[in-house]
Amino acid sequence: MNTGSRTGAWLFALLMLISVPSLQARTPPDQLIIGMNMNNLLTLDPAAMTGNEVVGIVVNLYDSMIELDPNRLTEVRPALASSWQVNEARDRLTFQLRKDVKFHSGNPLTAQDVVWSMRRILHLNLAQASVWKSYGFSKKNVDEMVTAPDDYTVVIQLPKANDPNLVLYSLAALGSGSVLDSATVKSHEQNGDWGNRWLTTHEAGSGPFTLDTWQAKDVLRMNRNADYWRGDIKLSRVVYRHFQESQTLRLMMEKGDLDVASNMAMADLRALRHDPDVTIDAVKKGTIYYVAMSMKESHFANAKVREAVRYLIDYQGINRALMAGYGELHQRPIQSGPATLPDPGYRLNVEKAKRLLAEAGYPQGFDTTLRVLADQPFLNIAIAVQSTLMQAGIRAKIITGTGNQIYGAMRERRFDMLVGRGGSGVEPHPHSSLRALVYNPDNSDAARLTNFQGWRTGFYDAGLNKAIDSALLERDAAKQQQDYHAIQRRYDQLIPALIPVSQMVDSVVVSNRVRDFQPHPSATTFLRDVYKTADAPSGETP
Missing domain, CATH: 3.10.105.10 (Dipeptide-binding Protein; Domain 3)
Structure with missing residues (x-):
């Protein structure tokens, strides 16, 4: 082969390599791949967590008694609690729990787990305790104030005058209302730490996903909970990947290597506004x-x-x-x-x-x-x-x-x-x-x-x-x-x-293949109903 022929062949091969990314990659159809900055993701313990990033993960590993509707934040929805009542004096809340919920371990979820989870927050006195202390709860009175008359009833007596609606909002929105598998956590206690060290990198919930692995500032994977009490979860896996550079997130979204990306710079958001394959949700x-x-x-x-x-x-x-x-x-x-x-x-x-x-x-x-x-x-x-x-x-x-x-x-x-x-x-x-x-x-x-x-x-x-x-x-x-x-x-x-x-303002970029992904104003973005459609022709929304 002469030099000209070799050069032509080399140029053709190079052009083929360059053109490959234009055939947009696709993430697996039953997996959601999320790009985010994990620098502030320090623990998975619901009692110790701080920051919006971890809340969005915790609420998909655990369930709480109640939730906030993402469209109408003042509307409280049932979750583990099928119903609740506020007494006339507005100082006592009574919750009736579902009877068909199991933790990821297979243990049944009962009112005793709810009570123990609340006790744990006050006794550990970590980040999430501050809210409840402001309501008058303490490690000295929590045993008296939060009780379980039977296996499926939880009673919260307010230690001081308060607006019971605010207490409901806190139970629903903070993530600290997550209910933990008390038996599993107790088995991992070390020196009276209420399982805090173990829960930093593990979970003991009943949520739609179970924790597979977490490598700090790298990747966190969650797998579908096949026995979830709400029914079948459409996604088999959710993968969170750490990216510190906004431009990298944009390039990954453009290539189709990510389904969702958050915390991007405005220059990259502007560039993606012209991409027919993604939608930008500003919350x-x-x-x-x-x-x-x-x-x-x-x-x-x-x-x-x-x-x-x-x-x-x-x-x-x-x-x-x-x-x-x-x-x-x-x-x-x-x-x-x-x-x-x-x-x-x-x-x-x-x-x-x-x-x-x-x-x-x-x-x-x-x-x-x-x-x-x-x-x-x-x-x-x-x-x-x-x-x-x-x-x-x-x-x-x-x-x-x-x-x-x-x-x-x-x-x-x-x-x-x-x-x-x-x-x-x-x-x-x-x-x-x-x-x-x-x-x-x-x-x-x-x-x-x-x-x-x-x-x-x-x-x-x-x-x-x-x-x-x-x-x-x-x-x-x-x-x-x-x-x-x-x-x-x-x-x-x-x-x-x-x-x-x-x-x-939280600007979240979402692939148009993703359905029912609704960024929550309180950071409690639920992934249990999310699914993905088949590939659509370039420029068309499926």
């Missing part, structure tokens, strides 16, 4: 992006310094340039809704910030640190905030890391500044946001209210706590809304240690 969530300061740090204990920081954030620029597809401008601690006041309209004002710093005794500024996840949009927000802080002399060194490194330091109250995301917001009630971002009934280190950002930052005001408690119990809807408006004004006047910047 507004109650979670808030924020800049936080620790009031245990001497600079930020000064209200004038905190106010200066308030004027050293370019809210409009950040949301315009960095948050498309991630969030929308929002400067209130309550997620958007009828109870939320309009934004106060804060803007970048370097000169005002400089005057405040001078009045606080820092005319030349000071050095500090700014912690942030090494992911987007967090890192870009931090870089933007670092730049505007510098204009007034606050020299913030950025410290990046994983969720455990960054939020772990915040939970230990050992940080200066932090760019984060939180606020619960999973329950359709203003108290959900206030509890997570503002409420701090006990500011002592010993309280360990680690799931409350108010406690993490050391921000405490007895009057504000009292107002939050009072608004929760107000039965007149118009008066309650006025109370929540007053709380927001008071919060603003106190110069808080946590500054809301944006409300989360």
Whole structure:
């Protein structure tokens, strides 16, 4: 063969290789392949979990007594409980359980498992305990407050006055209401840890899927539960794969190597909007992006310094340039809704910030640190905030890391500044946001209210706590809304240690082959009814 012929053959082979990806790959028809960033996926224990990512996994491994309808969040649906009642005094909830549910182990699910699961949350006192402690539950009273009169009845007595609807929302939406196989977990206890070490990487649920394997920051696989009480599950397997780069997620979606992808950058989302084989679902969530300061740090204990920081954030620029597809401008601690006041309209004002710093005794500024996840949009927000802080002399060194490194330091109250995301917001009630971002009934280190950002930052005001408690119990809807408006004004006047910047938008890219995948505003996205259609001709939706 002469040189020209060899060159022609080589070019033909190269063109064939290049053209192969254009024949879009297809994921297995009975498997759902999900691409996501797993940096903040730290544990599978329902009592210890933090972050939206793990909630979406846990609710498919476990069942709860009740659920929230993804289309109407104020509507509570039956799950393990076929019915429930609230007494006239509004301080007791009674649940009747189904009698045909088995755990993955084959053990029957009974009311004793529900009670034990609730006891476990309070006794472990990890992340998910904070919500229930705010309702008055403790490891000292939970045995008395949560009981099982018989094998299929659960009674929850509220330790203090509360809105029972909020308690129902919490049971349905947080994931901490997951019911554990008490016999299986007890068999894996080590040194009185209630099975926490084992459950970090294992599960003991009754949900539609069973855990196959989890390799941190790599892959998590779940298999169909063939004996699920709701009936046949259409998917044989769900696979979560870790991708840190948005562009990689986009390329994998374009090639057909993924069925679902989340947490993608706007540039990649824009590129996929023209892809006829995918749909982009934008779901507004109650979670808030924020800049936080620790009031245990001497600079930020000064209200004038905190106010200066308030004027050293370019809210409009950040949301315009960095948050498309991630969030929308929002400067209130309550997620958007009828109870939320309009934004106060804060803007970048370097000169005002400089005057405040001078009045606080820092005319030349000071050095500090700014912690942030090494992911987007967090890192870009931090870089933007670092730049505007510098204009007034606050020299913030950025410290990046994983969720455990960054939020772990915040939970230990050992940080200066932090760019984060939180606020619960999973329950359709203003108290959900206030509890997570503002409420701090006990500011002592010993309280360990680690799931409350108010406690993490050391921000405490007895009057504000009292107002939050009072608004929760107000039965007149118009008066309650006025109370929540007053709380927001008071919060603003106190110069808080946590500054809301944006409300989360979760943009999920879904292949058009996937059916009945409905992203849930509370992150409890159920996969039990999801299935996939046969391949469709390019450009057509099946």
